[in-house]
Amino acid sequence: MSLAVRPLARQAVEDRPEQKGRSVRVFSADISATGEPWLWALGGALALGIILIAGFLALIFWNGVTTFWPKPIEVVTLQGGTLVAGEPFRAGVYRPDAGIIAKLSSEQQAFVEENGGFAQRTLYRTANFDIYGDDFRWVSDYEVAKVDYPRDFYLFERQEWGNFVGRIKGVIIDNQPQEYVADVMARAQREARDRFNEIRSIERGDIGRINHRLEQERLSIRRAELRYGPAAPETLAATERAVARIAELNAEFTVHQKRIADIRGIDQRNRVVLEEVGGRTKETELSQIVRYYPSNAVTTPDKIGIYFSRWGEFLSSEPREANTQGGVLPAIFGTVAMTLIMVVIVAPFGVITALYLREYAKQGRLVSMVRISVNNLAGVPSIVYGVFGLGFFCYTLGITIDQLFYPERLPNPTFGTGGILWASLTLALLTVPVVIVASEEALAAVPRSMREGSLACGASKWQTIRYVVLPKALPGIMTGMILAMARGAGEVAPLMLVGVVKLAPALPIDGFAPFVHLERSFMHLGFHIFDVGFQSRNSEAGKPMVFVTTLLLLALIVLMNSSAIYVRNRLKRKYATGHF
Amino acid sequence: MSTVAEAANASPPVDLSAQFQPTLYHTVESGEGVALDLRDFNLWYGSAQALFSVDMAIQKGMVTALIGPSGCGKSTLLRSLNRMNDLIDELRISGEVIVGGENIYRSGVDVIALRKRMGMVFQKPNPFAMSIFDNVVYPLRVDGVTNRAVLEETCERALRSSALWNEAKDRLKESALGLSGGQQQRLCIARAIASDPEVLLMDEPCSALDPIATAKIEELITELKGHYTIVIVTHNMQQAARVSENTAFMYLGRLIEYGDTKEIFVNPKLGQTRDYVTGRFG
Structure with a gap:
């Protein structure tokens, strides 16, 4: 075709005398030969992919960011x-x-x-x-x-029963009905909230500690029974001691209860009378009101304040109203803690396996089979890992641990049920193929000349791996770790079987010895999304929270990944300029 | 392009493999002053034999050049001297390599200790991704030397010996990968001599370098000889002629002619050697 076109084009030039003398060369080729249509198809596919991803992110971002903005009534x-x-x-x-x-x-x-x-x-x-x-x-x-x-018209966010929309009919302060005055009500509400938080901190702190110690005393009796037999003198002595302490603790408990009752009494004397649009009234204790504002009268700066205070509550407090309101702090904590534990477990496992497969194992049929199996493991549905985790970690390992180390707590399971340790182990199992494959590739990419250089210096194979191969491969290994982390942090299905729960306000790390409680069940942002969006009584109300939580989960994964990438780049630089 | 073709037509390349007769001519004899002595050394990669009954006495404190066309077994021979070929699966050898009165292929030989006695420099500069200092003292570090003063002194000595000290003394803590190709190769030489080996094995050390860097390395080799027994593989006949005292011509896995460099280049005893050193083939 090009051969046919060229003489014609020359002809056309020669026909126009004013263009004569200028040499015109016409380059042309068949369109299929240049591959242009394929290029368009490839470009189009890429563009489509980018649009889909950008659209998805934009949807989540927009819905997530606007949820907390005050709306008019x-x-x-x-x-x-x-x-x-x-x-x-x-x-x-x-x-x-x-x-x-x-x-x-x-x-x-x-x-x-x-x-x-x-x-x-x-x-x-x-x-x-x-x-x-x-x-x-x-x-x-x-x-x-x-x-x-x-x-x-005001919007009230309440501790219980969700929001209230209506007018303020009056305020009852110290059992004295008064006209509604904005300042007085605001101050009274703040004081009431302080009281509410005080009660909570007494319950969490003092009473929590007493409960913990009561439990320890009960366990000590049980332990003595198991050790010496129920009628042995040691058991009786231990029981006597424990009973005495339990009595003390109970007395302490009563004191705290009394304090709480007193505060509650004050709470009950401070109420607000609300009236819904149809005229029905409702009396609510001021301490139950988390936040209130006149939706149609607030100024923009106030709206900004409300917006950020809602974000603050979301990030720093516990859920209320069946997870559809309040915060997700336990879920953030659970997600981060689980991912970190998973990385700590998966890193040595994956890297050691890859090192052996690549550096030490004789490359033969067996190693090929192991490699194929590892690659196939990455394709097993994650729920299968969940089933395995439940069956092996929780029921087999966990129950054995309970029998060996926590017999006094039986029949209540300690490790014999879902918990953050088992969830992390299950996810480590799920992500280990990614780490092995990436580490193997990173190790294989270390040039042979470097290994030879090291061996020629009289270094042993292990020294060569330790000082030359591993540092060189580390950035690649870290990349595998980052991929594993991203996959692990976003995984939900297996977690539902091995330790994630709807509501677990007790964090896996707290002030009671041994401080890290790996046996505890935990909350997870991914599961929280599922729960809020599809499992709550009020899924319509949960919908905006789905977007906010998704946004948060994405942000968290981005944050964890970027810190890992930062560490990787630091390592790259460190080993480039190198210490030993 | 065409001139090369014409030249080839004018004198057709000699097909040595067809008429190949292992006529050998060695003037360097075993005996006193020999650092490495190969005796009837054969080597197979799987079922393919790469070295055929090599007998070679490498003299102490001298530079011995290994020349020959690609694939003739020069590098294989060199790498047999410090058992770097052990890394290859399915490698078989027979015969002996005597170093210090001991066959290094005897069972029970400590290969790591052997390699410490032989520094090696490779075709492509292969500094590690560490600082210049750490690169140079690597052989000492793997030996477990932690004394800072010893390491620093060794580093300076090795870098001075490899004529890199003036260029590198202010940037010892910087990455070795930031050096130029020639500097990297001299760094590798410094690393090879840091642990004070007896023998320095060089596998085409200048093939990846420009002429100026090559000149520096050659100068360095000249300075180092006497202290070390140097075995150098090279494709560059002029280089072999310039730096070496003895030259060994290898062909198809056999050591064909081995003797004084001047003799080999000026007055080769065998036709194959003459054809090769005069550039008629190879």
Whole structure:
């Protein structure tokens, strides 16, 4: 084709006398020969991939970032005179059933008719679950008479029962009903919250400690029984001592209980009277109110303050309201702790295996088979690892450990059930193929000349590996570790079997000896997403939290990975300029 | 391009393999002053024989050059001297290599100790990804030497011997990978002589270097001889002629002619040697 085109083009030049004398060469080739269409296809595929990823990230980012922004409260007057108050949550067009249309008034029917049988509807987050028995309500446009934005409507975030939308009718301070004054109420609410936190810290701190010691005393009796027999004099003596201490502890416990009861008494005298849009009232203790603000009257700086205070609560406190509100601190902690334990376990395992396979094992059929098996392990569905973890780690290993080391706690399992250690081990098993493959490749990439150089210096094989091969391969090994970490931190399915729970406010690390409790079950952000989005009574309310939690999990993985990459680059530089 | 082809046509290359007769001519004899003595040394990679009955006495304190066309077994021979070939699976040998009165292929020989007695410099500079200092003192470190003063003194001595001290003395803590190719090769020489070996084995040490770096290395070899027995594999006939006292011509796994360098280049006894050193083939 190119041969056919060239003379024609020359001809065309020669036909135009003004272009004569200038040499014009025409380069052309068949389009299939240049491969251009393939290039477009490749570029298109890449672009599609990037768009998908960017779109996915943008969706999560946008939904996650906007969730905590305060929204206005609309008060909708329906045509029948009913009032609906709430934050508009989402809207959509739908086609009402014939049955529903038949029940409408003639004007409403005409309205729907006009829109071609379609209607617009808005989902309002009406809150007040304790009064309405529901959190949300759909309102269709044909029902609406008018929409107001009253400035005296408040949104209350409560410790229990979720949000409340309504007016403040009055404040009861020290059992004295008073008119609502913003400052007085704000101060009273702050004080009430302080009291609430005080109760919590007494429960967590002092009472937690007493409970822990009571448990220890009970266990000491049981231990003595197991050791000396139930009727032995040692047992009786131990029991006597423990009983005395238990009595002391109980006395202490009563003191704390009394303190809590006193604080509760004050709490009960400070209340607020709320009125929902329909006029029904509700009295709530001030201490139950986490946060409140007049949605339609707050200024932008206030909104920013509320926004960040919500983020602060999200990142630093425990969940409330079946995980749909409050924070995710235990889940953050659980995710990070589990991932780190996993890395600590998987790193030596994977690297040692790779070292042996690559450096020491005789490369033959057996090693090939091991290598193929390792690669195939990476393709086993993760839930299978979960089943294995449950069966082997929890039930076999765990129960053995319980029988050997914690007989006094039986039949309550200690290690014989899901826990953060077993979850980390299961994930380590899941990610070890990634580490082995990456480490092997990194080791294989160390040039032969370097090994020979070291051996020629009179270094042993081990010294060569230790001082020359491993440092050189370390960045590659770290890359494998980073991949494993990303995979492990995002994995959920196996964890559901080996230790992740819906709610575990007790962190795996606390102030009671031995401080690190690897047997404890834990919360995980990935599971939290599943739980909030699909397992809670109020999945609609949980939806925004799904996005926020996803955003947080992504951010956490990015953070962990970038710190690992930072460490890797530091190592690269360190070994490039090198110490021994 | 065409001139080369014409030249080839004018004098057709000699096909030695067809008429090959292992006529050997050795003037260097075993006896006093021999550092390495190969006796009837054969080597097989699997079923392919790479070295055929090599008898060679390498003299102490002299530079011995190994020349010959690619694949003739020069490097294999060199690497047999410090048992670097042990890394290869399916390697078989027969015969003896006597070093200090002892056959290094005898069972029970400490290969690591042997390698410590023989420094080796490779075709491509292969400094480790460490600082210059750590590179030079690596042989001592693997020996367990931790005394800082000893290490520093050794480093300076080795770098001075390899004529790198002036260039490297201010950057001992910097990565060795930042040096130029020629400097890296001299660093490798410094590393090879740091543990004060008896023999220095050089496997085409200048093939990856430019002429100036090559000149420096050759100068260095000239300075080092006397202290060390040097065995150098080279493709560069001029280099062999310049630096060595004895030259060994190898062909197809056999040591063909071995003798005084001047004799080999000026007055070779065998036709094959003459063809090779005059550039008629190879």
